[in-house]
Amino acid sequence: MDPIRVGVLGAHGRMGSEAVRAVGEARDTELVTEITRGDSLRGLLDSEATVAVDLTHPDSVMDNLAFCVEHGIHAVVGTSGIGESELATLRGWLGENPTTGVLVVPNFAIGAVLSMKFAEIAARYFDSTEIVELHHPRKADAPSGTAARTARVVSRAREDAELPSMPDATSKDPDGARGANVDGVHVHSVRMAGLVAHQEVLFGTEGETLSVRHDSYDRRSFMPGLLLAVREVGERPGVTVGLDALLGL
Ligand SMILES: NC(=O)C1=CN([C@@H]2O[C@H](COP(=O)(O)OP(=O)(O)OC[C@H]3O[C@@H](n4cnc5c(N)ncnc54)[C@H](OP(=O)(O)O)[C@@H]3O)[C@@H](O)[C@H]2O)C=CC1
Numbered sequence: 001m002d003p004i005r006v007g008v009l010g011a012h013g014r015m016g017s018e019a020v021r022a023v024g025e026a027r028d029t030e031l032v033t034e035i036t037r038g039d040s041l042r043g044l045l046d047s048e049a050t051v052a053v054d055l056t057h058p059d060s061v062m063d064n065l066a067f068c069v070e071h072g073i074h075a076v077v078g079t080s081g082i083g084e085s086e087l088a089t090l091r092g093w094l095g096e097n098p099t100t101g102v103l104v105v106p107n108f109a110i111g112a113v114l115s116m117k118f119a120e121i122a123a124r125y126f127d128s129t130e131i132v133e134l135h136h137p138r139k140a141d142a143p144s145g146t147a148a149r150t151a152r153v154v155s156r157a158r159e160d161a162e163l164p165s166m167p168d169a170t171s172k173d174p175d176g177a178r179g180a181n182v183d184g185v186h187v188h189s190v191r192m193a194g195l196v197a198h199q200e201v202l203f204g205t206e207g208e209t210l211s212v213r214h215d216s217y218d219r220r221s222f223m224p225g226l227l228l229a230v231r232e233v234g235e236r237p238g239v240t241v242g243l244d245a246l247l248g249l
């Protein structure tokens with residue numbers, strides 16, 4: 001079989017450069033173009049890319065996806081900042097281009113995908129859940145896409161289990177010490193030199209706590225999941241969020 005023709009957007013960034021290496025090294029994928037800031041997206045057409053991998057910036061990703069969908073190029077989206085309203089927009093675009101696939105992956109690391117699933121399972125059994133995400137200080141967005149997704153998943157699991165609101169007597173918090181509130185779940189963002197990408201989901205109930213923690217120490221941790229997404233996106237028309245279905249979770 002011919003290798004999958006892949007274009008990487010944000011190719012010179014921290015993640016993009018790892019993706020360029022991984023796609024270039026894998027036997028069943030071929031790196032056909034590297035798009036950096038200021039390059040025309042027509043490079044995807046000129047190189048006959050069939051899959052684009054977006055690793056750019058939350059401010060650029062939707063414009064890039066509009067181009068990909070319009071031209072029938074499947075997209076794997078690692079860039080953060082795709083919330084519910086962006087997903088709705090994507091679904092609208094893909095309704096008009098039903099053979100194209102867009103796979104939005106908040107975190108490519110297999111351990112991170114599993115940790116979100118574990119958090120979803122645990123959520124219904126605990127009174128309280130909070131998320132601490134910790135990243136390198138060059139990260140543009142907070143909270144992380146992974147934390148936002150985890151908060152949504154936990155919140156939905158609590159709703160399905162008909163749990164009441166979490167116990168919290170805080171009535172005075174002028175400096176936002178309780179963190180961001182994402183779908184009713186508090187998320188605390190740490191930005192610190194020396195870190196790559198880490199998350200701990202904390203659960204508490206009478207007399208016990210549980211921590212579900214994942215650590216990426218190196219961006220190579222994201223590459224097996226990214227290659228899996230590249231291999232599968234063409235088989236999955238429409239919008240898919242996360243690697244869960246691809247991993248049989
Ligand atoms: N899903 C996952 O598992 C992971 C997702 N990420 C996400 O990936 C994104 C990138 O992260 P990271 O690599 O650390 O960031 P970087 O800033 O290192 O890389 C982004 C690159 O994209 C370039 N860029 C910005 N806009 C465009 C555009 N419109 N077209 C082409 N290139 C563009 C930037 O150029 P310039 O420097 O000139 O601005 C930069 O080289 C973030 O949203 C991050 O959260 C990161 C790790 C894992």
Ligand SMILES: O=C(O)C1=N[C@H](C(=O)O)C[C@H](O)C1
Pocket residue numbers: 080106107108135136139140143144145146147196197198
């Ligand atoms: O910017 C990063 O580094 C990462 N971004 C993604 C996110 O926002 O969740 C994935 C991972 O946490 C690394």
